[in-house]
Amino acid sequence: MATRLFASPSPHIHSADNTRRIMGDVVLALIPALAVSTYVLGLRVLFVTFVAVASCVLFEYFISRLFLKRKATIGDLSAVVTGVLLAFNLPVGIPWWIVVIGALVAIGIGKMTFGGLGCNPFNPALTGRIFLLIAYPVEMTDWTTGVPDALSGSTMLPAVKYHLTSLADVNFAHLFGGVMNGSMGEISAVALLVGGIYLLVRKVISWHIPVAVLGTMALFAFATAIGQGDLMWQLPLFHLMAGGAMLGAIFMATDYSTSPMTHKGMLIYGVGIGVITMVIRLWGAYPEGMSFAIFIMNAATPLINKYCRPKRFGTK
């Protein structure tokens, strides 16, 4: 083998970090939640997740090859992440073809129309979910399929919101562990937290967004509880663990291309999500507001980036 001399401008070495590893870490971090979900809601969870992932990857492949006429970028695993996150936002009983449509919207409209990886202004999985929520409201809120007898046919957020259940009766241990009904990936707060801690340790995400989102939500709920003079600790805890709070704060809001670059920006973005979520949850038409809150703050990200610049060295 002859010697081949390379030349390039500096730097000449690179960290071990790469996009595929980051995306792989995110998938890995989602596995505990998937496991709990499968245990509680049954094997259909795996089927729906598989359909979502497979269709996301295939759509990305075909759109980049056929329409954009460029090399497919599925190797970076970002389509897999979108697929898993999309599945996690769906009820387990959803018909498979709706999942495929969701994947088409997520990848086709949410991601590839803007130029693919890194160019999308909105979280692709959320785009898919919101589309489905509006297009197929019945199927998207049908919580009766595959549910163990012990659970009611409604999820906790609407149950409490519409006074079907009293907050005082909520079993917080079940809520935390995931023995409840809901979208596939949202049910177990503890599994999502484990995944979140893994991401923090691997430095895939920083603490700013999740802490800002969850902290704001807790404070907001606490303030409301004080206003009502009741349920001081139950209300904040309930809002952190029910619905998509954990999944949203740890996995959806932290999506790189749709969240701000600087730590200061991340905090503002996180607080925004927290406030909007709570406003929708307490006074809005929908029982859950996480998706919409993230979506709205995604739109504000370029603006936040413009005003939250890093501190220039040597300036006060």
Next chain:
Amino acid sequence: MRMRTFPIGGIHPSDNKEWSKGQAIEVLDLPNEVYVPMIQHIGAPATPVVQKGDKVVTGQIIGQSMGFVSANIHSPISGVVTSVDAYPNGQGQRRMMVVIKREGDEWLEEIDRTTTLKRECSLSPEEIIAKIKNAGIVGLGGAQFPTHVKLTIPDGQKAEVLVINGVECEPYLTSDYRNMVERAEMALIGIEIIMRALQVQHAVIGIENNKPDAIEHINAIIARDNYRGIEVMPLKMRYPQGGEKQLIAAVTGRQVPPPPALPISVGAVVCNISSAIAVYEAVQKNKPLIERVVTITGKGMKSTHNFLTRFGTPLNVLLERAGGLPEGDVKLLNGGPMMGRSIVETSAPIIKGCSGITVLSGAEAARGKEIACIKCGRCVEACPMGLEPYLLSKVARLQKWDVAEEHNTVDCIECGCCSYSCPSNLPLLDYIRIGKQTVMTNIRARAAANKK
């Protein structure tokens, strides 16, 4: 107490110093032929003052400095000038060089070649700076900025502290480390002389904590020989700690304001530890800058060394002593892997700023495949100057120079933290560098137009 470091950004590349840190300084055999470039510094090239056929002795001036920001060039060996012409440097660019064929080993008479330490110095600051200027000393950390210019404090400003750079934050390189371990006595006298030249009472030697033996050794000598006002400050390992502004911030806590402000605006003067040794030799021994310690290292090399090398020695000579280049893909670097320049011409000479030759081989030689920016913000987090590399790189690519200027691209110190940390392998710095150069040209052109 928490160990100090610079305030923002930075990365932690694996330091890879174990390959060569154990190799004691070896004096490289005198080369048979040297190619001495007339530009081995920032500023105007020196003018050759010898002609083909001239006999020269070691230490004799062969290139006269032109203008204030420039440096003298001395003959590194004795012999006959065989050519004064353009020859390729490491990057293949042809530069004016004086070629000398060696005959014997004669030295200029005034040079004191004994190894006895000489600490007393009663020269005035002006005399010291004149001697440094005469000896052609430049910053040996890699920037090659003429030392006498740095030590000449502009009117109305005052130096308060001398910061000595013993950080050597570049991975692989160990030349400063070997100097600190083996030649600390000379360095400390040099520091004392520089303090005298600057009329400051306080000097701090910043050393990263991956070199505990150097810290201990220098501390021991300071205590033993009673050096007053000189202090060793261990710093937390982090790249680019050796950057001038980062080092000042780490050591003094003061941040140099954005360009065009210079370190002196916060009362600091930074000098490399190896340059301090050169200052000692120039002032106390009348020995001009004709040699330096050059690390030759790399994972694929048969042997690694820290050679005391005369300038102008062809790179080939060092490579041969280290067992030649490894087979397969290689990348030769003048300096370390973060800021070193690629070498494509192995006949090129070793110059003053060359602190090491790093040989990257195999997979390490090639860059990763570039994919789309995922806006993860790692570059923003890594930038020690508080810039937004993803943005600067993009606007430079699109040639939007005004946007690049608005976002302070001229602050960039080209440390490479952004490209290093990019998970999409984007060549961020490659583009930022052209943006910076263009914007600086534009600013200068505007200033010139305003003067008219």
Next chain:
Amino acid sequence: MNTLVLTVLTLGVLGILLAVILYFVAQRFKVEEDPRIDDVEKMLPGANCGGCGFAGCRAMSEALVSRDNIESLFCPVAGGDAMKSIANFLGKVAPEKTPMVATMRCGGSCDKRPKVNHYDGALNCAVVNTFYVGETACAFGCIGYGDCVNACKFGALKVNTETGLVEVDADKCTACGACVKACPKGLFELRKKWPKNRAIYVACRSKNRGAVVMKACKSGCIGCGKCQKVCAFDAITIDNFLAYIDPEKCKLCRKCVNECPTGAIHIENMERLPKEPKPTKPEAEK
């Protein structure tokens, strides 16, 4: 019913009110402008290439209308005829310009100028130029990453992947000069455009000595001076071991082409002169 009427009324009144406000605001902040600027702008190509030296066609037309003497203003894209009609329209004297074409002066294709290292950085000529000479041993030749191609607004340039060199499509080239500015090696020159795109030029910019050139590239100019001797029109000068054919003096006589030992003098869209066994001494030589 009542609601409908109310709605229509409210919206109608609101619409009228806003229209009136808009009208007055438009009147108040109206910018008086010479209407000829619009007309002239329409006569310009509208490519906004900057070839005239202005930021765009609008700025150019403003200058054309406002200045009394427009002889220094010329749109290379529109060409002489269009400038004449603009001048007629404005009642001014049109600038005289001969048509030009961009010429890329490097002939060091891959087979003639071998690569000696492997470039691994950003694929951009300016980036390469920031730190070293490039993949070949020639410091003056075409880098081939196409900064000029990106700068060209008319699709007149492309990189030939076989030779690694940039080629100019003379029919598409408007001589706007963007490539001249874009090339970090300064390889482009705007030269006089001959009928049928004929051209003779020295396709080399190397100022190195002959021996150095030959080592790096088989088709470089070695500064031997043979072309200069044979030229009957004093069109060829040699400076720093590099021949240059002055396009103003060259008459396309083609004698130099046969003389060049390395083939550095390129001839385009013309036949070479037939090889003569031993040419009699050219009479016109001075």
